[in-house]
Amino acid sequence: MPCLNEAETVATCVRKTIGFFAEHGIDGEVVIADNGSTDGSQQLARDAGARVVPISERGYGNALMGGIRAARGKYVAMGDADDSYDFTTLLPFLEELRNGADLVMGNRFKGGIAPGAMPALHRYLGNPALSFVGRLFFRSKIGDFHCGLRAFRKDSIMRLGLQTGGMEFASEMVVKSTLAKYDIREVPTTLSPDGRSRAPHLNTWRDGWRHLRFLMLYSPRWLFLIPGLLLMALGLVSGIALSFGPVRVGEVAFDVDTLIGAAAAMIIGFQSVVFALLTKVYAMQEGFLPSDTRVQKIFGFWSMERGLIFGGLLALAGFGGLIASLLHWRINNFGELDPRESLRLVVPSATALVMSLQAVFACLFVSILGIRRRQHPPLVTDAAEEAAQVVDEAADKVAAERAEERAER
Numbered sequence: 001m002p003c004l005n006e007a008e009t010v011a012t013c014v015r016k017t018i019g020f021f022a023e024h025g026i027d028g029e030v031v032i033a034d035n036g037s038t039d040g041s042q043q044l045a046r047d048a049g050a051r052v053v054p055i056s057e058r059g060y061g062n063a064l065m066g067g068i069r070a071a072r073g074k075y076v077a078m079g080d081a082d083d084s085y086d087f088t089t090l091l092p093f094l095e096e097l098r099n100g101a102d103l104v105m106g107n108r109f110k111g112g113i114a115p116g117a118m119p120a121l122h123r124y125l126g127n128p129a130l131s132f133v134g135r136l137f138f139r140s141k142i143g144d145f146h147c148g149l150r151a152f153r154k155d156s157i158m159r160l161g162l163q164t165g166g167m168e169f170a171s172e173m174v175v176k177s178t179l180a181k182y183d184i185r186e187v188p189t190t191l192s193p194d195g196r197s198r199a200p201h202l203n204t205w206r207d208g209w210r211h212l213r214f215l216m217l218y219s220p221r222w223l224f225l226i227p228g229l230l231l232m233a234l235g236l237v238s239g240i241a242l243s244f245g246p247v248r249v250g251e252v253a254f255d256v257d258t259l260i261g262a263a264a265a266m267i268i269g270f271q272s273v274v275f276a277l278l279t280k281v282y283a284m285q286e287g288f289l290p291s292d293t294r295v296q297k298i299f300g301f302w303s304m305e306r307g308l309i310f311g312g313l314l315a316l317a318g319f320g321g322l323i324a325s326l327l328h329w330r331i332n333n334f335g336e337l338d339p340r341e342s343l344r345l346v347v348p349s350a351t352a353l354v355m356s357l358q359a360v361f362a363c364l365f366v367s368i369l370g371i372r373r374r375q376h377p378p379l380v381t382d383a384a385e386e387a388a389q390v391v392d393e394a395a396d397k398v399a400a401e402r403a404e405e406r407a408e409r
Helices: 010-024 041-048 060-070 091-098 120-138 154-159 169-179 204-217 220-243 256-286 293-301 304-331 339-369 382-408
Strands: 031-034 051-054 075-078 103-107 150-153 184-188 247-249 252-254
Touching: 010 041, 010 091, 031 041, 031 060, 041 051, 051 060, 060 075, 060 154, 060 169, 075 091, 075 154, 091 103, 091 150, 091 184, 103 169, 120 169, 120 204, 120 220, 150 154, 150 169, 154 169, 169 184, 169 204, 204 220, 220 256, 220 339, 256 293, 256 339, 304 339
Parallel strands: 031 051, 103 184
Antiparallel strands: 075 150, 103 150, 247 252
16 A cells, blocks of 8 residues: 555554455455655554555655565555555455456446545546546556556566556556556446545646556557558648649638648658657667567568668659759749749659658668667676686795795705
8 A cells, every 4th residue: 555644544444454364364464655654654554563665756656666566475456545445345356366367457437436535527537538548549448547446466567667656657557567468357346535634645637647648658659650640641632632733622722822731741740650660669679568560570671771762762752843843943034933833843842852851860760779789798897806816816826835845845
């Protein structure tokens, strides 16, 4: 249980859990991950039978991760120390773990939310919306991404290398477990009004944004790739249509101004797609995201040389268009031109040139990401050098003594 000034409720939570252990014959412990309480929560928890582990780094995720590391059991259940969850109802979680699950999530929307236990904004907008985004982005089946009561195999969670220190830790655990293809299950759980007289630590907008930001950053496909492809498609279709002349839709006429907008959409969309691929490659190499065979096939085929050829062809097309525009200017004796005609040559040509450079730079950067650092053999440590020196000195001393003995004889 993470704890920061929970003197009103922490002892109750500890006693309930210890009673649950005794009732079901479970060899367990209660670990209080204290995050700097100043109200005496630590001693109250010890008196109730818990083991208190001080966690110096502030934050919900930091406290939980510190407590998970300190836990001695094969299975770990986590829940808030504010008495909003009933720790005497952990048996369904434990049974699912014993049946092979890696992570067992509580679902408050299936188990029941008591009146006053959750603000209406969280209940009807925040939690459902963020859970929907999580299911959409990561193809997860979890209905309540942010339930604070959950249980898991300690070794499975430790393998994930969880990093976030704030409230988004709850999302990170589910997302990384999903990407790792863990066996994740849900059980209904109830949420009651907490027993504190003070306001909760949760900040609605700040922590909600941190959850959403985390979900987006861990899904380059939805953050970069899909928006980029949509922009590219819109820009390409509009640009081709407008390159041959104005387009009318009813009484509305689209002309070269819209063509410039279409070119901008093409460039931004292409850059977004490139960012998606670069982000995916980097995240895979650093272990933030699991390997993706589709991405590996793309980069296995799309070598730096092929990318440079593609960029070169785009550049040739762009230069060809610029030469055509110069010839058009020459025909008009290098005088004033009608923008409605000249921009239909210049804008697509400039767009091709910009995209060619983006493609070349992206290929070069991917090649840099693919460089493997040479694994040097471990250097001899100072201690090892000193030991070797002592051995050499002893050997020299023995040799000198033997030489003296021979000389005396």
